Amino acid sequence: MNARSIALVRTNFRSVTANPQGGTKLITSFYSHLFGKNPDFRALFPVSLHSQRERFFAAIKFVVDNLDNPARVMTFLEQLGRDHRKYGVEAGHYNAAGAALLAALREYTGDLFWTNGIDAAWREVIAMLVEAMANGAESDDLPAHWEATVVGHRRVLDNLAIIRLLSDEPIPYEAGQYLPVRIPQRPMMWRYLSPAIPSNSRCEIEFHVRKISGGWVSPSLVNETKVGDRWKLGAPLGGMRVYQDGADVLMVSSGTGLAPLRAQIMEMTFSGVNPRVHLFLGGRHPCDLYDLETMWRISQFNPWLTVVPVVEQPNDPWWYSGPSLEIPEGMEGLHIGRIGQVVTRYGAWKGHQIQVSGSPLMIRSTIAALSEVGIPPARVQHDPV
């Protein structure tokens, strides 16, 4: 796309992002065009479209923000196409979705402001979107999904569970990737979870799940999962990875954001030589560092790994009655503060490979803290927020 078309699309899309209700309005209009013209598509989607709407809008925003980086956009869209196979979406559905998006954008903008230039520029974006997603869906020869049985569910905190599964066949994900997951208690609602161990021929998978209050699926994952439940797992996504022959590594995690970093660190333990890794492991209170001991144990036998525990509050909350955190001799002591600030105070990371993993808020604030000390956001690997 040329610079003029990109500028037209971005200016037009700013009218959506500048309005607090803009995203909801645009995506609601998209679905009403899509289902109005193709009523049979409705069965492919969950009853509540709330999360779907948020995610679809975030995906369009990602594409618009990155139009001048076509390789990044193409990789993202092809993955999205592969991901959508789990809903039963096929390559042919994308043309209908493209037409619905164009109609929604036009409706949002209003005929008066919808110029030929804007129309042509958006058509170009939508054609790219449709082609890349259809290619992604068609080019993947992996199954659309796998099945797995829950073999363990351990509540390590009131709002956090470690769930272990055995898949019927090995799932070929890379350590650091995430998988779409569907549980029997919430049919039709897929959520992403990051395996906390590398893929293996024994078909074992482990997820660390935090309950988001008011969420549709995570409370059920933490409260209602039972041994014997059958889950569906979709095709692996994401590209966080450590380049073995690259620079030293900075990993920053909070809460269950540890999972994809843990999987990569575990995989690195199979290799003789590794870059040096600093893992900052964050939580609000000391009791939130639910897996610190495992990471310490790994670091004892792998001197390339340093684990730095970070909490915002030095003490556990009054209602917590479990054991207090004790730092073993030889391990890095507890750092207090916001994780981004602790990381930037701790050292200079300009030449490092950097990965950040946690809630959307934590990822954004850590990237902002790193950027204040001269590390461009583009250098930081993270999952989509």
Ligand SMILES: Cc1cc2nc3c(=O)[nH]c(=O)nc-3n(C[C@H](O)[C@H](O)[C@H](O)COP(=O)(O)OP(=O)(O)OC[C@H]3O[C@@H](n4cnc5c(N)ncnc54)[C@H](O)[C@@H]3O)c2cc1C
């Ligand atoms: C790439 C990726 C990997 C992920 N890996 C994991 C993982 O390994 N373990 C894990 O527990 N979760 C993980 N998540 C989050 C998970 O996919 C769900 O989004 C989360 O469990 C909430 O789902 P829900 O259905 O309960 O909430 P929803 O019903 O989808 O949302 C309810 C409300 O909570 C907000 N919300 C959603 N997620 C969060 C969040 N993380 N923090 C704060 N507010 C939120 C939503 O914006 C919404 O307003 C991952 C997400 C992504 C994008």
